[in-house]
Amino acid sequence: MSTDGTIHARGIRKSFGSKSVLQNIDLDVASGEVCCIIGPSGSGKSTLLRCINGLETVDSGVLKVNGENFGYYETDTAYHALSKKKLAEQRTRVGMVFQQFNLFPNMTAQENVMSGPVLVKGHDKKKAAVRAYELLASVGLSGHGHKYPAQLSGGQQQRVAIARSLAMDPEIMLFDEPTSALDPEKVGEVLAVMKDLAKKGMTMVVVTHEMGFAREVSDSLLFMDEGYVIERGDARDVLGSPKERRTQAFLEKVL
Amino acid sequence: MGSVDAALKPRLRLRTPSEYAGWVLSILVGIGILVSVLTNPNFKWGIVGKYFFAESILRGLMLTIFLTVASMALGTLLGLALAVMRASHVKPVSIAAGLYITLFRGTPVLVQLIFWFNISALYPNLRIGIPFTDIGTAVDMNAIMGPITAALVGLTLNQAAYMAEIIRGGFSAVGKGQIEAADSLGMSGSMKMRKVIIPQAMPSIIPATGNQFIGMFKETSLVSVLGVAELLQSAQLIYARTYETIPLLIVASLWYLVMTLLLSYPQSQLEKRYSRATSTLPRKAKRVALTEPEGAAR
Ligand SMILES: Nc1ncnc2c1ncn2[C@@H]1O[C@H](COP(=O)(O)OP(=O)(O)O)[C@@H](O)[C@H]1O
Ligand SMILES: [Mg+2]
Numbered sequence: 001m002s003t004d005g006t007i008h009a010r011g012i013r014k015s016f017g018s019k020s021v022l023q024n025i026d027l028d029v030a031s032g033e034v035c036c037i038i039g040p041s042g043s044g045k046s047t048l049l050r051c052i053n054g055l056e057t058v059d060s061g062v063l064k065v066n067g068e069n070f071g072y073y074e075t076d077t078a079y080h081a082l083s084k085k086k087l088a089e090q091r092t093r094v095g096m097v098f099q100q101f102n103l104f105p106n107m108t109a110q111e112n113v114m115s116g117p118v119l120v121k122g123h124d125k126k127k128a129a130v131r132a133y134e135l136l137a138s139v140g141l142s143g144h145g146h147k148y149p150a151q152l153s154g155g156q157q158q159r160v161a162i163a164r165s166l167a168m169d170p171e172i173m174l175f176d177e178p179t180s181a182l183d184p185e186k187v188g189e190v191l192a193v194m195k196d197l198a199k200k201g202m203t204m205v206v207v208t209h210e211m212g213f214a215r216e217v218s219d220s221l222l223f224m225d226e227g228y229v230i231e232r233g234d235a236r237d238v239l240g241s242p243k244e245r246r247t248q249a250f251l252e253k254v255l
Numbered sequence: 256m257g258s259v260d261a262a263l264k265p266r267l268r269l270r271t272p273s274e275y276a277g278w279v280l281s282i283l284v285g286i287g288i289l290v291s292v293l294t295n296p297n298f299k300w301g302i303v304g305k306y307f308f309a310e311s312i313l314r315g316l317m318l319t320i321f322l323t324v325a326s327m328a329l330g331t332l333l334g335l336a337l338a339v340m341r342a343s344h345v346k347p348v349s350i351a352a353g354l355y356i357t358l359f360r361g362t363p364v365l366v367q368l369i370f371w372f373n374i375s376a377l378y379p380n381l382r383i384g385i386p387f388t389d390i391g392t393a394v395d396m397n398a399i400m401g402p403i404t405a406a407l408v409g410l411t412l413n414q415a416a417y418m419a420e421i422i423r424g425g426f427s428a429v430g431k432g433q434i435e436a437a438d439s440l441g442m443s444g445s446m447k448m449r450k451v452i453i454p455q456a457m458p459s460i461i462p463a464t465g466n467q468f469i470g471m472f473k474e475t476s477l478v479s480v481l482g483v484a485e486l487l488q489s490a491q492l493i494y495a496r497t498y499e500t501i502p503l504l505i506v507a508s509l510w511y512l513v514m515t516l517l518l519s520y521p522q523s524q525l526e527k528r529y530s531r532a533t534s535t536l537p538r539k540a541k542r543v544a545l546t547e548p549e550g551a552a553r
Contacts, residue, residue, distance in 0.1 A: 053439050054438070054439075055435055055438060055439065084443070084444070085443070088441035088443060089441065091440070094439075095439070096436075096439035098432060098435065102433060102435060104433065104436070104437075104450075104451055104455075106451075106455055115440065119440075119446050119450055120443075120446070164440070165440075168440060
């Protein structure tokens with residue numbers, strides 16, 4: 001069975017100094033599945049996501065992404081950090097969408113989308129431009145390619161950011177509160193793009209406060225608090241009839 | 256009441272007595288200085304005119320310009336290297352750059368210049384080669400460290416420390432999110448530097464570098480103590496002969512002033528242009544964007 005587009009984590013721990021941020025996290029995401037993570041601010045959701053694409057390294061535990069040990073290679077006695085080049089290669093297979101979009105302001109929307117294929121993969125510029133054009137069209141932004149990020153609305157910028165990640169042909173897409181920085185009326189257009197992506201079978205891990213989206217799209221849902229996964233299961237079950245007290249308290253507050 | 260429509264009456268600014276006093280005082284002082292400058296025969300304006308375009312003065316000016324351009328160019332390159340080193344994750348490399356910057360910014364340039372001029376007292380022979388082997392050649396330090404070389408080395412090494420701080424400041428103004436976005440795309444360190452960090456750091460680095468350039472133009476006058484015949488020293492050489500000290504200092508000062516004013520216009524343009532750019536709006540639609548490449552027809 002192919003392990004492309006899968007995430008497998010066992011007993012992940014991560015601390016910053018003396019502060020434990022992730023405590024014994026298990027996570028399994030199958031290919032084509034959408035996993036949503038909810039939880040109060042500071043519970044470690046971003047950190048978990050950032051570990052999955054190497055913006056942070058885990059302290060201990062097993063982390064396999066696309067079937068490979070992520071960021072490390074395993075010997076009988078230890079995990080050894082991969083070279084920067086190998087790590088970069090693994091990263092190109094995992095797309096990341098940030099709360100603040102993080103588009104490159106010195107590049108147009110199209111150049112942003114082309115940046116990965118051209119600068120990292122060394123693809124032909126003309127072909128990458130054609131592909132970028134198609135990707136921008138697929139997120140509803142044909143005709144906006146020549147604009148700079150500062151000339152686009154938040155919702156448009158976030159859709160460019162999604163296209164930029166997709167240009168690398170990742171097997172997995174990670175979203176860290178992709179709609180939290182948006183004006184309320186712009187949230188829908190970004191969620192629509194994400195739903196579309198889920199329908200096409202992309203493996204996705206989404207940190208979000210959009211419970212409607214979680215209920216509709218996700219195959220599994222995790223509730224995290226203080227570095228622990230408190231509750232997990234089918235999204236409708238967890239959101240509809242949470243078993244744990246902390247989950248109930250959190251949902252009462254946000255719903 | 257009045258004949259003017261109340262809605263159209265102008266609103267007058269409050270003028271305080273101190274405002275009038277400021278005007279009167281400034282004008283009086285200005286006139287006083289002007290009269291003195293024009294009537295005091297010791298200024299010897301005729302002599303100023305006579306030497307303003309003198310050949311040795313112009314040669315000095317050329318050397319001043321050369322020292323400015325060369326030490327700025329070399330200092331900026333070295334400063335860039337230092338800034339990259341300072342940001343390194345390898346602690347000893349970062350600390351070494353930090354020590355360099357502290358040392359060269361913490362001591363007077365004049366002292367540094369004299370130090371480099373006398374470096375042969377410390378290292379009479381400079382050996383270029385592989386340490387602990389016989390491979391390489393020795394060079395007589397006295398022979399290579401003449402006044403102009405010492406001036407260039409001193410100004411460059413000092414400038415590098417200041418440029419390193421300017422460049423580092425520009426780098427740190429680039430948001431963490433930008434670097435994370437580049438990382439998550441799998442960009443290598445040098446690619447990130449060239450395509451993401453440097454383009455975004457330039458708006459703050461370039462105007463500051465312009466200021467350094469103007470500053471350096473005046474700073475070069477310090478190397479006159481090494482006997483380098485730049486602008487100031489050229490003037491000094493003349494008045495040592497003719498005792499026309501004041502007029503020749505005026506000649507040198509006027510040249511410094513002219514050059515500074517000439518540079519201040521492009522500098523203000525740079526500042527204007529890049530203060531707009533820091534608002535992250537594109538400077539202009541410079542590149543012809545490949546918006547609809549052939550083959551993408553719908
Ligand atoms: N680089 C870091 N250094 C130190 N502490 C951090 C760092 N990143 C996150 N933290 C801490 O880890 C905890 C979890 O953060 P985060 O994963 O961002 O939570 P969430 O995304 O759920 O709001 C927070 O208490 C935060 O302060
Ligand atoms: Mg977060």
